[in-house]
Amino acid sequence: MTEFRTPEEELGRFRRRVLVAGIVALVCFGLLAARFYYLQVVRHDYFLTRAEDNRIGLVPIVPTRGAILDRNGVTLARNFAAYTLEITPSQVADLDETIDALSEIVTIDARDRRRFRKLLEESRNFESVPIRTRLDDAEVARFVARRYRFPGVEVQARLFRDYPQGEVASHVIGYIGRINLRDQERIEERGDTANYRGSDHIGKSGLELSYETELHGVTGVEQVEVNAGGRAVRVISRTPATTGSDLELTLDIELQKVAEAAFGDRRGALVAIDPRTGGVLALASKPAFDPNLFVDGISTADWNELNDSPDHPLLNRAIFSAYPPGSTFKPFMALAALTTGKRTANQAIADPGYFSFAGRRFMDDKVGGHGTVDLHKSIVVSCNTYYYQLANDLGIEEIAGFMAPLGFGSRTGIDIPGEAEGVLPSPAWKRGRFKKPEQQRWYGGETISVGIGQGYNAYTPVQLANALATIVNGGKVFRPHVVRHVIDTASGERRAIQPEPLRQLAIKPAHLAAVREAMVDVNKSGTGARAFAGAPYSAGGKTGTAQVYSLKGSKYVAGRVRERLRDHSWFIAYAPAENPTIALAVLVENGGFGAQSAAPIARQVIDYHLLGARLDAPAREDAEAAEAEDDTHAGHDAEPTP
Structure with missing residues (x-):
């Protein structure tokens, strides 16, 4: 049965509904107004910033x-x-x-x-x-x-x-x-x-x-x-x-070109330094690479060619690769002898062609020896026997103690990344290097090899060049640097990279002079004479030949040894002798005798630096120089006493 409501009841019900709806609407509008107030007033600064961020990129x-x-x-x-x-x-x-x-x-x-x-x-x-x-x-x-x-x-x-x-x-x-x-x-x-x-x-x-x-x-x-x-x-x-x-x-790009051309297709490195400031005049590592290949992203083929090459063109041999210095170490050993008082300049030894130690003969490269040898002659003719005896008298601790301040076995701090420390051998170094007790022990025979730049010795070309610069500038050790000025392109202001002397070594001028005089005679009548024949200037130098591996008593004949197992060729030089403006170290990997491969490169570089003369061609000495050179081959020829 349908229920009928009176008009008054319907009207009341409608009014209640309208009231409820009105209240709900008011509440909604109130909430909306409150939200508007919150957004427009309370959070005004925040949303203004957001709006500006959206408007401004x-x-x-x-x-x-x-x-x-x-x-x-x-x-x-x-x-x-x-x-x-x-x-x-x-x-x-x-x-x-x-x-x-x-x-x-x-x-x-x-x-x-x-x-x-x-x-x-x-x-x-x-x-x-x-x-x-x-x-x-x-x-x-x-x-x-x-x-x-x-x-x-x-x-x-x-x-x-x-x-x-x-x-x-x-x-x-x-x-x-x-x-x-x-x-x-x-x-x-x-x-x-x-x-x-x-x-x-x-x-x-x-x-x-x-x-x-x-x-x-x-x-x-x-x-x-x-x-x-x-x-x-x-x-x-x-x-x-x-x-x-x-x-x-500080680099002279024309000098750099002369240096790189002088290597030809051979592997090696050259570092030339101004000994007065530590500025690097040339720094070459061969073979090199074209940096333009990397700018857009190097292709896989180009990368594989560089990375897989047995010649390692990406390797900066001048500052990263460490090699035994061979006989280029002898001038520094001579200076150590004078400074420590273990030798005087006139004190001489008799060289029979070998040095006996602990039942073993360490051979000189000249059969029968060099006769009577003083310090001057030991450098000029590169007498191994002299330095065998000297190393034994000095001892490894004293050798390491003298060489460390010269920068051997530590980074020079050159402003190019990737420099290696090298190895300055000592008992402490050996204990840290090896794990087994029998390997950690230092043996006297190892000291003998160190004395002629062999054994555990391993130094970078930049270390050798900087050490040479130190003994020709009076004993001041500089930090080598390649950048001379940083130029503000807007103002034109030039900020100089000042020479940074690290320390002054306490070495007597007379001792430095004795070693330098002998090095000058190396290029006049000694192992570097052929390379510097006819030079219109006076230069000091020292050849070096560093053994790559041992023949265990066999006679070394370069032609019978695989090319990459042949000796490394070293030469260090400075000029002019009276007031040096350049000191350099040259290394030719597997180049053989120092006089044959490295010294002619040094000659070309110094000729351009002092005279402006250039060949832009590979520098090589003929084979006769190799036969005439007296240099480090003790590792090849050392043999037990019969």
């Missing part, structure tokens, strides 16, 4: 990298502008399909594809990766006309690094490469992330790495107003980037 302005110049202003590293075709992987649906389509418009070869894949692995997904670099104007025009077909692909105008000297001084200058994840981590660790926003490249080796902060510059920023679609409408403000500083080096 910050675009980094990448600074121009500083140039690198030699001491005479010759450009060694510079920048040039070019167009690149870049893909942002996160905005592309099918990379392979996109690249195939692009290859119909611009040339994209297999090398470009391999490099792109390699860079893609090292980059983040939202970063653009170049598929082609250095596009010409026609290629740019063809792509721009079809740009609408390729979302996520853009043409960018970028600065590229160029090394106009190619392989010359490549180990000194180094190279730049694209920033990878490991580089990014290092940037974040040093709190420099903001300064690398927008940057794609960073120094990877050489001066490009060690002076990265100076060369990179300071990133600028542009405030740009953007619309809802993210397109730029106008520039609001602009803080320009600060161009990186230029580097002016």
Whole structure:
């Protein structure tokens, strides 16, 4: 049965509903008003900032990298502008399909594809990766006309690094490469992330790495107003980037070219230093590499060719590779003898052609010996027997104690990364080097070998060159440096890298003079005479031949030994003798006698430095020099006493 309500009841019910609805509406409007108040008044500053952030975009302005110049202003590293075709992987649906389509418009070869894949692995997904670099104007025009077909692909105008000297001084200058994840981590660790926003490249080796902060510059920023679609409408403000500083080096690139040409196709290293300041005049490591290969991202084929080469062209032999110094160690041993009082300049020994120790004969290279030998003659004719006896009299502790302040067995601190320490042998070193007790023990016979630059001795060419510079400049040890000035490109201000003397050695001038006089006679009548015959200047020097492996008593004949097992060739020299302006160390790997391979290279370098004379050709001495040289072959000829 249907219930009927009176009009009064219906009206009351309606009024109640209207009241409830009105209350609900008021509450809702109240909440809405409160929310508006909260957003518009309480959080006004916060949301105003957010709105401004959405309206204004910050675009980094990448600074121009500083140039690198030699001491005479010759450009060694510079920048040039070019167009690149870049893909942002996160905005592309099918990379392979996109690249195939692009290859119909611009040339994209297999090398470009391999490099792109390699860079893609090292980059983040939202970063653009170049598929082609250095596009010409026609290629740019063809792509721009079809740009609408390729979302996520853009043409960018970028600065590229160029090394106009190619392989010359490549180990000194180094190279730049694209920033990878490991580089990014290092940037974040040093709190420099903001300064690398927008940057794609960073120094990877050489001066490009060690002076990265100076060369990179300071990133600028542009405030740009953007619309809802993210397109730029106008520039609001602009803080320009600060161009990186230029580097002016102590290096003479023409001297460097002479040095590298003198090696020809041989492996080795040369370091030439101004003994008055510690400035590096030339630093060569052969073979070298072309740093331009790395700028755009080196191809797999090029990388494999460099990395797998048995000649190791990426290795900086001048500062990283350590070798036994051979007889180039003898002038320093002679100085130790005078300084410690174990010998006087006139004190002589009788050389029978060998030195007996603990039932073993350590042989001199000259059958029958050199007769009566004093300190001067021991250096001139490179008498092994003299230094066998001297090493035994000094003892290993005294040898190591004297050589350490000269810089042997420690990094010189040169401003190129990757320097090795080398090995200055001592009982303490041996205990730290080996694990077994019988290996840790120091034997007297090992001291004898150390005395002639063999045994555990292992030093880098830069250590030997710097030690030589020390004894020709009066005993002052400098930190070698390659950069002479850091130049502010905006103001032109030149900040000099001042010579940094590390210490002054307490060596008597008379003792230094005695050793230097003997080294001058090495090039007049001794083992370096052939290489310096006819020189219109006076130069000091010392040959050295360092054993690579032992023949265990057999006679060493170079032609019967595989090339890479032959002796290393050393030569150290300085000139002019009266007031030296250059001190150098030359190493030719497996080059044989020092007079035959290394000394002629030194002659060419000094001729150019003092006279401006140059051959730009490999320097080699004839075979007669090898037969005439008296040098270190004790390891080959040592034999037990019958």
